[in-house]
Amino acid sequence: MPRPTAPRCAALVLLGCLAPGPARASDMIGFETRPDGAPPVDDAVPRGRYALSGGGSVGFFFDTNGNDVFDRGVDALPVFEQVGTDGDDGFVATSAGTGVHDRAPQGSGLNPRLGQFFLRQPDPIGGVPGPFVIDYDTTQTIREFSGEIWDVDATGGGLYEQWRVDVLSDTGSVLASLLSPKGLGPGDPNSLDSLPWAFGFRDLPNGVKSIRLTFVGTKTNGIGLAFNNFSPTFAVPGSIPVPEPSGLALLGSATALGLAATARRRRRRRG
Numbered sequence: 001m002p003r004p005t006a007p008r009c010a011a012l013v014l015l016g017c018l019a020p021g022p023a024r025a026s027d028m029i030g031f032e033t034r035p036d037g038a039p040p041v042d043d044a045v046p047r048g049r050y051a052l053s054g055g056g057s058v059g060f061f062f063d064t065n066g067n068d069v070f071d072r073g074v075d076a077l078p079v080f081e082q083v084g085t086d087g088d089d090g091f092v093a094t095s096a097g098t099g100v101h102d103r104a105p106q107g108s109g110l111n112p113r114l115g116q117f118f119l120r121q122p123d124p125i126g127g128v129p130g131p132f133v134i135d136y137d138t139t140q141t142i143r144e145f146s147g148e149i150w151d152v153d154a155t156g157g158g159l160y161e162q163w164r165v166d167v168l169s170d171t172g173s174v175l176a177s178l179l180s181p182k183g184l185g186p187g188d189p190n191s192l193d194s195l196p197w198a199f200g201f202r203d204l205p206n207g208v209k210s211i212r213l214t215f216v217g218t219k220t221n222g223i224g225l226a227f228n229n230f231s232p233t234f235a236v237p238g239s240i241p242v243p244e245p246s247g248l249a250l251l252g253s254a255t256a257l258g259l260a261a262t263a264r265r266r267r268r269r270r271g
Contacts, residue, residue, distance in 0.1 A: 027053050029230045031080060031117045040117045042082035049137070050232070056138020058232045062121060062130040068172055068210060070135060078119040078132070081226070083111075090120035090226035091151035093194040094186040102226070105194050113196070114150070118228035125224040132225055134211040136232070142208035144235040146200030146257070150226035153193040154183040155219060162217035163225075165199055167254065170209040176201055176254035183217060196228070200235035200257040 034040050035048030049057035062076040063069075081090040081102060089101040096103040102118075104110035121129040136142060154160035161183035167176040178199055186193040215223060235257060 027231055027233050028236065029058075029232065030115050031119055031228060032115050034080075040080040040082070042086060042117075043079050043088055045077045045079055045122075046119075047077070052136075052138055052140065052232060054138070054140045054233065056136065056140055059135045059137070060119060060227075061133055061135070063133050063212070064130045066131065068131075068133060068168060068212060070133070076122045076130065078227070079122050080117045081120040083114060083116050083118075088124045090118060090125075090224050091194070092125070092222075093151065094153075095191075095194045103194065108195070110195065113148075114228065118150070118226050120227070121225050125222055127221055128215045128219075128223055129225055131215075132213040132227065134213075134230070134232075136209055140233065141206060142233060143204050144200065144202040145211065145230070145232050146198065146235045147230040148196040148198045148228045149180065149213070150196045150228060151192065151194055151224075152180050152183045152197045153191055154185045155222065156185060159219040160184070160217050161215070161219055161223065163197075164214045164216045166212045166214065167201060167204060167208055168210045168212055169207040171207075175205055175208060176256060178256040178258055179216070180258070183219075197258070198229075200231075202235050202255040202257065204254045 029050050031040065031046070034046050035050070040046065049059040051057050059070070060078050061070045062078065064075045065071060081088070083102045085101045091102060093100050093103045093105070095105045102114075104114045121132075123129075134147075149163055152161050152163065163180040165178045165180075166174050169175055178201070180197045180199070181192065184191040184193075213225070213227070215225075217223075
């Protein structure tokens, strides 16, 4: 059984590796270790594939040519991003303090969940990254999963960030989809600035091969993907804030859980 209250990665295995390295299987990948269990290195590619406890593995890449398949030498691998300011950032944490990057707001209780590392696009914050693909290589039937995208917000000009999560079959057909909220500016009490949008699916149909995260917002620059706490075989609401009723949706034959962080909203309402 996974440990939903302890989002720590044990054995990651990424696309681009000739063979999986030694791995301790886990159903929660928090990107706090490299594939071999050693500590990550900031801005380094975590080569290899994460092992699944029920057999098989899962890998991650940015689909440069848009064919939903990893093409060596064409598609890009993500990199580890360490929490803090180093100039190559996953997100600008406006609410965490002026000039501070890649951090949850102080006092939010979310820093342990963000941890010390997460995955981001290989380039610094900038233009729209290619779709981020999570690729399964397993004989298991994948019925559910969950993950987090951090800092879905907006600029002062009204341009917003938004992500679409598609569950794909081995033929490339879309089995289920879910949209993140449209990003709101840091001054809005419902903004996800410096906070996670936690998503998940349950009761998926047979044939899940991959998951595709595509940027569909109106921003054209200043964009980064901060991806963390991926559970490849379980939807783990115990490790994420309780969703409000509007966070639940039925999409086709799958139950999709869009679980936005509500801690800051509730704190502000109390204030």
